[in-house]
Amino acid sequence: MHNFNSGPSVLPQEVLQQASEAVLNFNNTGLSILEIGHRTNWFIDVINEARQHVKDLMQLSDGYEVLFLHGGATTQFMQVPMNLLDTGETAAYCDNGIWGSKAIKEASLFGNAFVAASSKDKNHTYIPKNFQVPSHTKYLHITTNNTVEGTQWHQLPEVNVPLIGDMSSDIFSRQVDFSRFDLIYAGAQKNMGAAGVNLVVVKKSLLGKIKRPIPAIMDYQKHIEAHSLLNTPPVFAIYVAMLTLRWIKKEGGLAEMEKRSIEKSNLLYSTIDSLSLFKCHVAKEDRSHMNAVFFIEDENLQNKFLEECKAANMVGVKGYRTVGGIRVSMYNALASESVQAFCELATYFNQKNS
Numbered sequence: 296m297h298n299f300n301s302g303p304s305v306l307p308q309e310v311l312q313q314a315s316e317a318v319l320n321f322n323n324t325g326l327s328i329l330e331i332g333h334r335t336n337w338f339i340d341v342i343n344e345a346r347q348h349v350k351d352l353m354q355l356s357d358g359y360e361v362l363f364l365h366g367g368a369t370t371q372f373m374q375v376p377m378n379l380l381d382t383g384e385t386a387a388y389c390d391n392g393i394w395g396s397k398a399i400k401e402a403s404l405f406g407n408a409f410v411a412a413s414s415k416d417k418n419h420t421y422i423p424k425n426f427q428v429p430s431h432t433k434y435l436h437i438t439t440n441n442t443v444e445g446t447q448w449h450q451l452p453e454v455n456v457p458l459i460g461d462m463s464s465d466i467f468s469r470q471v472d473f474s475r476f477d478l479i480y481a482g483a484q485k486n487m488g489a490a491g492v493n494l495v496v497v498k499k500s501l502l503g504k505i506k507r508p509i510p511a512i513m514d515y516q517k518h519i520e521a522h523s524l525l526n527t528p529p530v531f532a533i534y535v536a537m538l539t540l541r542w543i544k545k546e547g548g549l550a551e552m553e554k555r556s557i558e559k560s561n562l563l564y565s566t567i568d569s570l571s572l573f574k575c576h577v578a579k580e581d582r583s584h585m586n587a588v589f590f591i592e593d594e595n596l597q598n599k600f601l602e603e604c605k606a607a608n609m610v611g612v613k614g615y616r617t618v619g620g621i622r623v624s625m626y627n628a629l630a631s632e633s634v635q636a637f638c639e640l641a642t643y644f645n646q647k648n649s
């Protein structure tokens with residue numbers, strides 16, 4: 296199978312192998328990973344290793360804490376403002392697509408969500424540049440990769456307020472100066488493992504500044520004090536994330552992930568741009584290396600192409616339900632052979648049908 300799913304998505308074969316072995320017999324304990332207590336040394340070793348991999352890959356200073364929390368990235372849309380934005384205060388947001396606009400909606404439940412930049416005027420086919428963020432805003436929130444629209448921030452915005460990034464769909468796919476961020480979050484199921492756990496990396500100095508009482512399970516500080524063991528964490532999802540992080544490091548870290556994803560996405564975009572039937576509307580300099588979104592204008596022809604993909608064992612190439620078109624997701628674990636196979640099929644299809 297060629298797995299172009301947007302999330303949950305392709306994982307390294309060896310991670311799947313190791314995870315399935317651990318379901319039957321975890322580290323020769325005679326117990327399943329699903330059966331061990333979260334406060335055992337067995338699991339403490341797992342979560343500590345996962346945390347260490349994150350710190351190493353991101354080259355984080357001691358000012359940052361690494362948390363593994365329940366819920367998807369959607370939970371963070373609410374948890375970020377709940378912890379950082381007091382009633383009456385203002386936070387700045389970039390509206391660059393579906394996920395960012397959901398984050399804005401949630402933030403406005405807690406304070407004022409100010410849209411500092413939007414790409415709505417052109418159907419979210421570009422990343423806004425040179426916008427101003429008022430200095431009284433508590434933070435600026437961006438979605439570093441717009442999974443649905445196929446845009447990516449290749450240059451981080453220069454701002455003088457704390458920067459917060461939803462990195463759900465490009466986490467650990469490239470080298471980033473992570474110290475530019477004050478808080479980063481990502482659901483695991485796109486580049487980091489199985490659904491069910493969120494990675495949250497937060498600068499400690501950002502916390503404890505608001506008056507609102509926060510329910511314990513939503514309070515970052517409580518999770519920091521408890522080392523992500525405030526309640527039963529998603530044990531298995533954290534285990535799969537740990538294995539995936541271990542794999543990323545072993546393969547050569549973020550430099551290698553970036554090299555591979557540039558190679559894959561360059562091949563994909565140059566092929567699509569060369570074919571008369573296929574149209575990618577995303578501005579060239581803002582195209583995502585993770586999710587390529589494009590169209591065949593004739594809908595019948597597009598459906599025919601999607602059928603041919605299916606017949607060639609390619610899954611997940613249908614665009615997001617509200618956007619339509621074709622979406623090819625090229626996460627870390629996707630082999631370059633899969634992108635080559637897709638490009639060959641698209642080229643053949645173009646020859647036959649144009």
Ligand SMILES: *Cc1c(COP(=O)(O)O)cnc(C)c1O
Pocket residue numbers: 302366367368369370394438440441442461462463464482485
């Ligand atoms: C998938 C995704 C989300 C939502 O993740 P859930 O785990 O379904 O809550 C949020 N933001 C981005 C950028 C995503 O790609």
